[in-house]
Amino acid sequence: xxxxxxxxxxxxxxxxxxxxxxxxxxxxxxxxxxxxxxxxxxxxxxxxxxxxxxxxxxxxxxxxxxxxxxxxxxxxxxxxxxxxxxxxxxxxxxxxxxxxxxxxxxxxxxxxxxxxxxxxxxxxxxxxxxxxxxxxxxxxxxxxxxxxxxxxxxxxxxxxxxxxxxxxxxxxxxxxxxxxxxxxxxxxxxxxxxxxxxxxxxxxxxxxxxxxxxxxxxxxxxxxxxxxxxxxxxxxxxxxxxxxx
Amino acid sequence: xxxxxxxxxxxxxxxxxxxxxxxxxxxxxxxxxxxxxxxxxxxxxxxxxxxxxxxxxxxxxxxxxxxxxxxxxxxxxxxxxxxxxxxxxxxxxxxxxxxxxxxxxxxxxxxxxxxxxxxxxxxxxxxxxxxxxxxxxxxxxxxxxxxxxxxxxxxxxxxxxxxxxxxxxxxxxxxxxxxxxxxxxxxxxxxxxxxxxxxxxxxxxxxxxxxxxxxxxxxx
Numbered sequence: 001x002x003x004x005x006x007x008x009x010x011x012x013x014x015x016x017x018x019x020x021x022x023x024x025x026x027x028x029x030x031x032x033x034x035x036x037x038x039x040x041x042x043x044x045x046x047x048x049x050x051x052x053x054x055x056x057x058x059x060x061x062x063x064x065x066x067x068x069x070x071x072x073x074x075x076x077x078x079x080x081x082x083x084x085x086x087x088x089x090x091x092x093x094x095x096x097x098x099x100x101x102x103x104x105x106x107x108x109x110x111x112x113x114x115x116x117x118x119x120x121x122x123x124x125x126x127x128x129x130x131x132x133x134x135x136x137x138x139x140x141x142x143x144x145x146x147x148x149x150x151x152x153x154x155x156x157x158x159x160x161x162x163x164x165x166x167x168x169x170x171x172x173x174x175x176x177x178x179x180x181x182x183x184x185x186x187x188x189x190x191x192x193x194x195x196x197x198x199x200x201x202x203x204x205x206x207x208x209x210x211x212x213x214x215x216x217x218x219x220x221x222x223x224x225x226x227x228x229x230x231x232x233x234x235x236x237x238x239x240x241x242x243x244x245x
Numbered sequence: 246x247x248x249x250x251x252x253x254x255x256x257x258x259x260x261x262x263x264x265x266x267x268x269x270x271x272x273x274x275x276x277x278x279x280x281x282x283x284x285x286x287x288x289x290x291x292x293x294x295x296x297x298x299x300x301x302x303x304x305x306x307x308x309x310x311x312x313x314x315x316x317x318x319x320x321x322x323x324x325x326x327x328x329x330x331x332x333x334x335x336x337x338x339x340x341x342x343x344x345x346x347x348x349x350x351x352x353x354x355x356x357x358x359x360x361x362x363x364x365x366x367x368x369x370x371x372x373x374x375x376x377x378x379x380x381x382x383x384x385x386x387x388x389x390x391x392x393x394x395x396x397x398x399x400x401x402x403x404x405x406x407x408x409x410x411x412x413x414x415x416x417x418x419x420x421x422x423x424x425x426x427x428x429x430x431x432x433x434x435x436x437x438x439x440x441x442x443x444x445x446x447x448x449x450x451x452x453x454x455x456x457x458x459x460x461x462x463x464x465x
Contacts, residue, residue: 049366085368096363100381100459109377110367141459154363161367 001063002026002196003048003165008057008068010043017043018220021057025213027164030187030197032207034242035217044217045167045200049088050081062087062164086114089158093170095150097142097157103129104138107157114161121160128156132186148179155186166190168199172206184209204243207231216242246420253416254437260330260402260412264337265395271342276349290346297343302336303404309336310408333405341398348390352383385456392449396442413437 003025010018017040025031033041046052048061058067064084066077097106107125112118129135132152142150151171158166168187172180180203187210191197201207207214208231216224216239224230224239234240278290297305310332317325356379364374406415417434421427 051362051366082368082370085366090363090366092359092363092366094357094359096357096359098360098363098378098382100385109364110369113369113373143460157367 001164002029003198004060006058008044008047008054008059010040010047010052010054016220018047018054021220021222023215023222023225025196025198027196028191028194029212030191030199030210031213031215032211033198033200033215033217034204034207035202036242037202038219039217040220041200041217042169045169045198048165048167048198049085049090050077051090053077086161087163088165088167089161089163090167090169091151091154091158091171093173095142095147095154095174097150097153099142102139102141103134103145103153106142106153107160110157111160124160125156128159129153131189132156146179147175148182151175151183152186155183155190159190163195165196165198168197168201170200170202172201172203180206249416249420250413250433250437253411253413253434254441256330256410256412257399257402257437258441260333260337260405260410261395261399263334264341264398264402267334267338268341268345268398269391271338272345272349275342275346276353279346279350280353294343294346297339302340302401303407305340306333306336306404306408309339329405329408329410332408333402333410337398337401337405340401341394344394344397345387345391348387348394349383352385352387352390353379355386356382381456385453388449388453388456392445392453395445395449399441399445400438 003023005024006022008018008021009016021044033045035041043052047054047059050066053072054068055070056068058065060066062084064080064087066080097103098109101109104122104125107128108118108121111121111124116124126135126138129138132155134149134152134156137145137149137153142153145153155166155171171187172183175183184206187197187199191210191212199207199210208228211228211231213227214224214230215222216230216236218238224234224236226235230239231243234243275290275294278286279294281287300308310327310329313327313332314325317323360378360382361374364378365371369378402412403414406412406418409415411419413434417430420430424430
């Protein structure tokens with residue numbers, strides 16, 4: 001049960017941002033979506049948890065099937081979207097922690113809404129904070145944490161619902177290079193656990209460190225798609241040029 | 246004399262607080278309608294807010310007090326007297342609501358949209374995210390503005406003296422003309438207004454400090 005996407009397209013007004021995208025990501029892989037800004041990689045990833053709705057195409061993810069067309073029923077889709085989002089976690093570039101809640105409150109909010117008893121949620125939160133190395137920050141306010149620490153809290157928060165898939169939208173773009181390694185460590189550690197990860201980035205070095213697969217996009221189309229070997233042996237001139245720039 | 250001023254102070258505070266409560270409710274309704282997705286309601290609200298902000302406060306007070314009795318008379322042929330207190334509360338509540346709705350609207354828009362997006366990505370529904378995530382942050386942005394408008398409201402209660410409520414200003418006026426000691430009585434009223442203002446500011450500062458506790462970085 002991986003992620004399978006067939007013929008996804010999306011246009012905003014008259015601008016086509018994604019053209020007939022198809023790919024398959026096996027379970028447990030860490031796939032990097034690479035490309036220059038404007039290539040459509042963020043939009044593509046946001047479709048995987050339906051923060052964007054594709055115009056056409058089909059998608060199989062986390063055991064759920066979706067097919068999109070002009071006739072897609074919005075209400076029905078919204079319902080499915082919330083159950084999908086419990087299985088597909090997401091980590092944002094700007095962390096988007098809730099500043100008026102402590103680290104612990106940030107973590108337990110979503111599970112509590114879904115009916116997990118508070119005590120159980122707290123136990124799980126403490127385990128995850130231990131896993132990302134932030135045990136001593138349990139009761140801290142997000143604003144008292146460094147960028148790298150905030151991003152690790154955001155990752156722990158996304159893991160609270162035990163998702164099958166974890167999406168990262170430019171997770172290191174707001175971090176300085178030394179801190180990026182903290183995020184690299186966490187992503188590598190997670191890939192051992194069998195979770196499927198999809199990471200959007202434009203930083204080649206970061207991509208090399210974490211990827212087991214890579215998808216390279218240009219102008220809304222997939223140019224190259226394969227295992228991490230493609231970093232050493234790019235198959236297209238375009239990807240080769242991007243790696244060298 | 247002390248009893249008279251005590252009662253007048255209670256009247257001023259009663260007017261101000263009931264207008265504040267009504268005003269905050271109206272402000273929330275106006276702000277949500279203006280940000281909402283129903284176009285007709287959006288335009289109607291914007292127009293109402295524009296009218297309320299465009300008229301002199303005293304005109305609104307007169308309009309509600311004299312106008313409402315007249316309107317009820319025209320509609321039902323019955324003469325219903327609206328008490329000055331009720332009319333004053335409605336008028337001041339409408340005025341406060343109109344101004345405060347703009348403060349609230351700005352505060353709601355100032356909450357970064359990523360805040361809602363991360364809640365959405367965690368499967369938290371729109372209502373819960375609004376109450377738990379957007380509102381607390383918006384209130385913090387809105388507090389200074391709302392506090393400011395509260396001080397304006399407090400002094401606007403003096404306008405209700407003109408429709409015959411015995412609040413602070415009216416009391417001072419009556420005693421002055423009776424005793425021919427205007428300096429004394431207007432000074433007493435002034436001091437009481439200032440005391441209420443100072444206490445309000447204290448309370449507001451405490452609320453602001455509480456609302457931004459998470460902004461104080463604690464270094465271990």
